Amino acid sequence: MDNIDLQILQMLKSNSRMTSSDISKIIHLSVPSIAERIRKLEKKGIINQFTVKLNRKAMGQNYVVYIFVQLHSSAETQLFRKTIIQSPHVLECHHTSGEYDYLLKVALPDLSELEDFITNTLKTNLKVMRSNTFFILSTLKEE
Amino acid sequence: MDNIDLQILQMLKSNSRMTSSDISKIIHLSVPSIAERIRKLEKKGIINQFTVKLNRKAMGQNYVVYIFVQLHSSAETQLFRKTIIQSPHVLECHHTSGEYDYLLKVALPDLSELEDFITNTLKTNLKVMRSNTFFILSTLKEE
DNA sequence: GCTGAAAGCTCTATAAG
DNA sequence: CTTATAGAGCTTTCAGC
Numbered sequence: 631m632d633n634i635d636l637q638i639l640q641m642l643k644s645n646s647r648m649t650s651s652d653i654s655k656i657i658h659l660s661v662p663s664i665a666e667r668i669r670k671l672e673k674k675g676i677i678n679q680f681t682v683k684l685n686r687k688a689m690g691q692n693y694v695v696y697i698f699v700q701l702h703s704s705a706e707t708q709l710f711r712k713t714i715i716q717s718p719h720v721l722e723c724h725h726t727s728g729e730y731d732y733l734l735k736v737a738l739p740d741l742s743e744l745e746d747f748i749t750n751t752l753k754t755n756l757k758v759m760r761s762n763t764f765f766i767l768s769t770l771k772e773e
Numbered sequence: 774m775d776n777i778d779l780q781i782l783q784m785l786k787s788n789s790r791m792t793s794s795d796i797s798k799i800i801h802l803s804v805p806s807i808a809e810r811i812r813k814l815e816k817k818g819i820i821n822q823f824t825v826k827l828n829r830k831a832m833g834q835n836y837v838v839y840i841f842v843q844l845h846s847s848a849e850t851q852l853f854r855k856t857i858i859q860s861p862h863v864l865e866c867h868h869t870s871g872e873y874d875y876l877l878k879v880a881l882p883d884l885s886e887l888e889d890f891i892t893n894t895l896k897t898n899l900k901v902m903r904s905n906t907f908f909i910l911s912t913l914k915e916e
Numbered sequence: 917g918c919t920g921a922a923a924g925c926t927c928t929a930t931a932a933g
Numbered sequence: 934c935t936t937a938t939a940g941a942g943c944t945t946t947c948a949g950c
Contacts, residue, residue, distance in 0.1 A: 649943065677828075681785075682823055808928070
């Protein structure tokens with residue numbers, strides 16, 4: 631991966647609908663070369679996905695919270711992982727170092743759904759030992 | 774925004790290079806209709822950005838950490854915000870409720886750069902009062 | 917690995933119903 | 934919203950460096 635690849639990635643990051651010929655006009659390289667470089671970046675897994683960033687408020691996701699979670703035992707891990715991955719409310723889930731086991735980033739339309747998520751999904755269904763929730767008041771930056 | 778818009782958004786989320794005619798073959802609506810719907814979704818700000826998800830490891834970002842940050846006083850806020858937004862290492866920055874003021878998500882190539890970021894950028898330059906760092910060991914889900 | 921040109925195809929924009 | 938059309942623009946391929 632050379633400097634030209636980095637430039638291409640940067641352009642696609644700012645607008646993934648750019649075509650090879652768009653990019654060709656900016657960096658001086660022929661269209662077929664750029665098309666092939668993009669294909670290779672995808673194939674090598676450097677580009678994971680072409681996607682869109684959506685406006686959460688517009689999508690009715692008015693609350694975004696982080697929830698630290700500690701599980702009882704590793705016996706619960708399987709169900710926990712499966713449920714979390716499938717839940718449409720969970721934006722991210724990381725296994726973390728420190729006091730807790732996992733950190734979830736969760737988007738919800740209202741507080742009653744948050745209550746439901748913590749009480750039913752986490753505590754009851756997933757047998758989470760303890761959790762710690764804090765709210766995102768505003769976001770300065772989110773890539 | 775109706776159900777068709779939601780379907781279009783879902784498809785673009787899974788692959789933002791889909792064209793109107795690609796989408797037209799899946800949901801039964803003419804190409805001009807879909808093209809116009811996408812334009813409106815962009816104009817309304819429901820679609821914030823067309824972008825790519827990159828593989829962090831492949832980009833040399835071997836460590837991703839969360840850092841909670843507490844500022845001394847609101848006098849430091851301006852510089853803090855400006856610096857954070859410009860820093861290429863900072864993936865996200867949220868103003869949060871709870872014990873700390875901000876939560877940063879930071880990607881770095883190695884531990885010495887992490888040390889540098891905490892010691893120099895945060896503590897020295899930005900006069901951060903205290904911080905609390907924890908590591909992401911692995912990621913189950915990240916939209 | 918890159919360039920340039922040609923072929924064919926696909927997309928977008930527009931107009932009319 | 935649909936269909937139809939025209940024109941612009943894209944991707945791919947291939948020969949040659």
